Amino acid sequence: MSQTERIHQIVHLLEGSRHPVPIQRFLDELEVSRATFKRDIEYLRDRLGAPIEWERGGPDRPRGYVLRAGGDTPVAPGYGIHGLWFNQSEIYALLMMHQLAGSMQPGLISAHSQSLLARITHLLGTADDDPQAVLSFIQVLHSSTRRRASEWFEVIARATVRRRRLGIVYYTRSRDATSERVVSPQRLLHYRENWYLLAWCHKVRDLRLFALDAIRHAELSKETARTVANRHLTAALGGGFGIFGGKATRIARLRFSPTAARWIADEVWHPRQQIGWDGEHLVLEVPYAQARELAMEVLRHGSDVEVLGPAELRAEVQRILEDTLALYRAGH
Secondary structure (H helix, E strand, O other): OOHHHHHHHHHHHHHOOOOOEOHHHHHHHHOOOHHHHHHHHHHHHHOOOOOEEEEOOEOOEOOEEEEEEEOOEEOOOOOOOOOOOOOHHHHHHHHHHHHHHHHHOOOOHHHHOHHHHHHHHHHHOOOOOOHHHHHHOOOOOOOOOOOOOOOOHHHHHHHHHHOEEEEEEEEEOOOOEEEEEEEEEEEEEEEOOEEEEEEEEOOOOEEEEEEHHHEEEEEEEEEEOOOOOHHHHHHHHOOOOOOOOOOOOEEEEEEEOHHHHHHHOOOOOOOOOEEEEEOOEEEEEEEEOOHHHHHHHHHOOHHHEEEEEOHHHHHHHHHHHHHHHHHHHOOO
């Protein structure tokens, strides 16, 4: 048992007992020597600020260790020690979360969580595993579609959390045009390795979705952001495939080859998807609103998938394939 696990167990025993805990119980539970136990108690007191005291006991009260808030007031169960407290399994989970958070927005989340990482390192103490060693075994690989990090992420995140309006300069790629807008941030969304802002646009007086990498400038306003009801936010994001479609109005039926079915059977394209079988072929039914985004996902699977319906989705996939084939036939 590592020191971290022993210390966690010591605190657990102290918090869970209404009476002083005798030394022998600690030695039996932890399976350590008296000298090791004493060092752990000193670590808790000196390094982690735990208010652990020794009670000499009396005729009707055993002697042992207790947690106290001060004076003669015993500490109620759940008091714990000052600051963050985790067992070793929770520490490993936090280390992995730290690594993942840093990979989502390099240099921002990880920079602000360095103090947390330092405390985790401190809590591990003389545990069997070094936190930096644990991090070295974790690597997050990104797809080729990941866009560049937004230099305005922190400003946008602050405005979203603090309920403040933002003045932004936004580049609309489809029109190759830049515009100035005032928006009331509602939600920050992380979708397929890219960040988006769902906000009330005061220019068009409606909800709009903004890609953070297309925001060329962002300035925090002193004005309070407009609050939009959750039902409207849910409707704007929609219940269909992806985040750009709005409210789902159609069901796509996709038939996958027996080979592709081995993977698709374990994938979740949508919470309300339905999976069936046509012989050895898997048939996936997915709610969607706009054909374009779903069509691009279908094309990723090449000849291993066929769109059975609706006709407009089948036509969209066919059109893209024909346009692509025309490029190669032209010999360019």
